[in-house]
Amino acid sequence: MRDVAALAGVGLKTVSRVINGESKVAPETAARVIRAANQLDYQPDFYAGTLKRTDRRTRTLGLVVGNIANPFSGSVGRAVEDVATRHGSAVLTSSLDDDPEREEQLIANLLRRRVDSLILTTARSDQSYLVREQERGTGLVFVDRAPAGIVADVVVTDNADASATAVRHLMDHGHHRIAYLGDRPQLWTAQERLRGFRVAAPSHPIVVEDVEDEDEAVIAVERLFDQPEPPTALFTAQNLITIGAIRALRRLGLSSRVALVGFDDIPLGDLVEPAVTVMRQDPYAIGERAAELAFARHATPTLAPATYVIPSTLVVRGSGEIPPQLS
């Protein structure tokens, strides 16, 4: 910038004004500055300006998702990016892998880079370590999972409600022996989905927790049908579990005899046989709302923190409408 000022024969401040499009510069002077900037191939350094700027905003958001390679996180990320771009901000993305150790490390890394807000999915059971950062003015929006030990904006799916809806759908189709297959009970989402299941489920539900991935889901389903009184319907409370269940039912030759409703849509869910009925979440809407909240808080820091619930939709495709079979 100094070189540009020298070449154009103006003061630093004038170059700054031209670069930032502030008015009140004589067109002729401005033209000279622009010519000098082009000649020297000048690129302003945004972060250098941040140092002295009154609001100290870096116009950078930190995003922590489960795993950016997974479609749910990908859609959240895309939404955050879209909103950020509209506000002239950039997004630093990190994948958590549900690892509590990583959580603190990733967040520390983002904080050192002075992100204006953090939009984050968490793995630890307590987030009170972020209170001081929040007091310092960093925006905090929790997505997908509600935090503990801190009051902040939260954007989540209607986990319990959606689960109850799924179970009622199965009961409406005549099922009474319904099995729940869910993720690790430490996860807030797993707790909520089980809670919703219990609210709507018949009196003696079958509950299988701690199913961590597709392979474990296959095993869990095989085990269920190895018992004297197997379920007539499955509610799989996570997308990988749904995929594992489809695989297992197919191997067992039960695809067309056991009803299945999954939580969270799966890719090509309409092309498998039978097509799979799911409660579809809206990850783009979650990310969008979260990013909008972050920017709203930058504009009005006194906003009271709130929890936003994004609705899910029952997508009826066939697997959830199979009637109970007499064994």
Next chain:
Amino acid sequence: MRDVAALAGVGLKTVSRVINGESKVAPETAARVIRAANQLDYQPDFYAGTLKRTDRRTRTLGLVVGNIANPFSGSVGRAVEDVATRHGSAVLTSSLDDDPEREEQLIANLLRRRVDSLILTTARSDQSYLVREQERGTGLVFVDRAPAGIVADVVVTDNADASATAVRHLMDHGHHRIAYLGDRPQLWTAQERLRGFRVAAPSHPIVVEDVEDEDEAVIAVERLFDQPEPPTALFTAQNLITIGAIRALRRLGLSSRVALVGFDDIPLGDLVEPAVTVMRQDPYAIGERAAELAFARHATPTLAPATYVIPSTLVVRGSGEIPPQLS
């Protein structure tokens, strides 16, 4: 930092030394500094340090992918993130949507934030506008698509080879009437895949270009089978086209009578009926190699730019092994 120094009763430089873990600080002094930092809840500002640091590295990478919500880009992004984390760097992620207008805008945004390297997928037909930035020392690695007008590191799939392999697989199964269905011919990847197809294909191949999405693929396939001499096999040169083709074949009742090989794997490709044979790309390997190249160049700026080809694998699942049917 000034406050920490004052509270600990030491000089600025000593605080700096403790924060950065430089040796040569008396344990006692260091402890006092750490206590002061905790008490004041001090967070170092990484970018402020960058300003005066000799290497001027921001330890930030810029990533431009097609769309982070799409599984291919997601895997590339995840790989870049993993390598960056190992090197203490963070990643600014942007989605291009194959929009040439966006390309310049997104890149300008990243450059203003002084990324050390740019790892990018491009939509424009020429990237010579990046030469000056490259000369200034910003690392440039092109992924998925080769650039024009600039010499830089490139990491791509073996598009032409993999396409030829796919077509030979179909011919080995007796097919002579094979249709190619591909994306916009402006895209480098589409050109390469068509080139590979032509190398291996029989003398009078059927070529359908400019298929932009799933819906267009459905229409294109329906049209093919509305003709006097329809193909006995399809080579769908992009994942959304593959999905559209599966849908169309199912509607036409031809799923088990027309062979299909897709370029790029699709989710749940093994669970549809028939399971779909594909040339599987390795997006994680592409992202990983690209990020490693970026860091290698930071360490050794004189490295000659090179092109790296990441191999694909034929995944045989059923749809590609259907023999030609007598109509």
Next chain:
DNA sequence: CTGAAAGCGCTTACAG
């Protein structure tokens, strides 16, 4: 409409 001085939070290049 324009510019000189001061300073943001750090690191560098010294001197002790």
Next chain:
DNA sequence: CTGAAAGCGCTTACAG
């Protein structure tokens, strides 16, 4: 082992 001075590239808060 420790610290004072200078300066990175900008913006602020002035004065003219």
